[in-house]
Amino acid sequence: MSGPHPAVAAVRSAVRRVLSDLPADTTVLVACSGGADSLALAGAVAFEAPRAGRSAGAVTVDHGLQEGSAQRAEAVAKVLDGLGLAPVLVRTVEVTGRGGPEAAARRARYGALDGAVADHAPAVVLLGHTLDDQAETVLLGLARGSGARSLAGMAPRTGHHLRPLLGLDRATVREACARMGLDAWEDPHNLDPRFARSRVRHEALPALERALGPGIAAALARTAGMLRADADTLDVFADGLYAESTDTNGSGDTGSGSGDPGDARSGAAEGGTTGGPPTGGPELAVAPLAEAPDALRTRVLRRAALAAGCPASALTARHVSELDRLVTAWRGQSHIDLPGGVRGRRVAGRVRFER
Incomplete structure (x- = not known):
């Protein structure tokens, strides 16, 4: 009997490695928007968590930014429940405040996820960011000109936020989602050129690929990893200077x-x-x-x-x-x-x- 498709195996393996490093009493929550990346992550967690003897649930956040968003959140929750994840939480947030709609939505989303983690502590939340997301983050940081820490991108783990799929490209993760038989939803905001990340995804990265050849996303992600190691070391020394100052x-x-x-x-x-x-x-x-x-x-x-x-x-x-x-x-x-x-x-x- 043949095993799972290679893309499915890759996503499951990434999840398995993360689960093996967590304390036995930790509740695992998957942040799932219903998009292909987070849905593939949810499917892999639903498969791996019972085999690791772990409790695993999910959180979907309704930002209220689009007509029918509440119904969409409930539909995503139904899919997650069907995967066997429990608890499945729907959190409704209000997107307001400084920094524009992207920053405000991110702030509201992470606030909701952090609240779910606190309610089920000890717990962690798994995020479906991929290698391509990492490359986009590096380019956005480069545009801001905020230094090495900004160019270091997203860490595999930041507190109780874990990113198991950072080493996998988006095509692999989306292939895994399809092979799992999961019907993904594409957020229209991901295609909206009003948003900086959308422009980076659909314009900047493809332009770099055309000009410099394939593999740009992977190269940017590797660069982020090296810069993160350097920045972590410098931050240790900076801690001492901060205390002295x-x-x-x-x-x-x-x-x-x-x-x-x-x-x-x-x-x-x-x-x-x-x-x-x-x-x-x-x-x-x-x-x-x-x-x-x-x-x-x-x-x-x-x-x-x-x-x-x-x-x-x-x-x-x-x-x-x-x-x-x-x-x-x-x-x-x-x-x-x-x-x-x-x-x-x-x-x-x-x-x-x-x-």
Whole structure:
């Protein structure tokens, strides 16, 4: 008797590896939109989880962005229930807030998934991102100019979010879905050129393939993996610098790292003092930052800006570079406007973030 189709076997194998690394009491939830990628993932989990003695369910999110979305979510839930997954959860969200519709929908979706994980803890959620999704993410990061961490793409695991299919291309995963006899739904937004990811998928990547030859998606994904390893190492060193810079007992309170009397004048002009409380985010002492390598200093500045409330999707390398000038090229300049209504300002030997 022959085994499963190679595409089905590849998806099941990827799921099996992930399940084998989880603690025995962990509930597995599949995030499923009804699209081919997440449906193939759900089918593979439904096959592998019982054989691994695991509890496995699913979550589908109704974003309410299209007419009939509630009925679509219920139809997806019915398919998931038919696969034997339990519990099957339908979560309805409201897509609002900053960053445009793509960012707002993603934020709402992940909030719903995180809520489901919390309700069934200890639990993880499996996401159906493929190698092609990784390549698209790298190109979007390149367009933002946000540095190596942005170009590192999506990690196989981020907290309780797991991505078993990152090593498989979209064609393989969709072939697996068809071979499992699952009827996938194509989200019209995936074809809508108003959305950046859609343009990357249907215009940018094909153009690169035509210009440079096949294998671009795989090459971008490999590059992301290498950059992620480098970025992880640098982040470890940056953690130490961040701790040193945010130590309120550090020498940065006096502005001794700058050697520029204009720093003290600016503190007086802006009403700053050498020992005031934080004004909306972390305060960073200039002295240890000024002595650090660029790669570590800019990581610390970016981390502080995010902690102060800057949206990660809007914070670019240009913003971080302007913050860096408060440390390395201080000439008494005023505040730096950042995304999310945040300002960075140098006062009395410290970089402060204000709402």
